[in-house]
Amino acid sequence: MPSNVRLGPISAAAPGPLYQQIVDGIKREVLANRLTAGSALPSYRVLAEQLLVSLITVKRAYEELEREGITFSRQGLGTFVAARGNDRTRADRRAMALDALRSAIQAGRQAGATDRELIHMLREELKAQPTETHDSIRGSAT
Numbered sequence: 001m002p003s004n005v006r007l008g009p010i011s012a013a014a015p016g017p018l019y020q021q022i023v024d025g026i027k028r029e030v031l032a033n034r035l036t037a038g039s040a041l042p043s044y045r046v047l048a049e050q051l052l053v054s055l056i057t058v059k060r061a062y063e064e065l066e067r068e069g070i071t072f073s074r075q076g077l078g079t080f081v082a083a084r085g086n087d088r089t090r091a092d093r094r095a096m097a098l099d100a101l102r103s104a105i106q107a108g109r110q111a112g113a114t115d116r117e118l119i120h121m122l123r124e125e126l127k128a129q130p131t132e133t134h135d136s137i138r139g140s141a142t
Helices: 018-031 044-051 055-067 085-110 115-128
Strands: 071-074 078-081
Touching (some): 018 085, 044 055, 055 071, 055 078, 085 115
Antiparallel strands (some): 071 078
């Protein structure tokens, strides 16, 4: 795995199962373009040694990534980032963000906020959050 790829920390003390921590770490690296389409992932044995986890844990993580279309395996060659791996990871993250927005809207409405107030709050939060790509919200409040 390239030296600039960081999956850690992978720990039994961290939230979530070890295999899911590996899945999330690899997805994070794909999303950040530190792992690009065609990039080889380390072998099960090498990654297990690097992360101090079992081969079964790495195997399960790789199987999950393949099932999600993030990676693909070639017998005798290894596991690689799929051509559409970044798109799938990004789509998953956007779906999670949309769910969070829906929950926030529901919570805001239950608290008595108007749509205009909710949009204002969102704009203020967007201004307060640093980001690499910032698209302004266009349109008027409903």
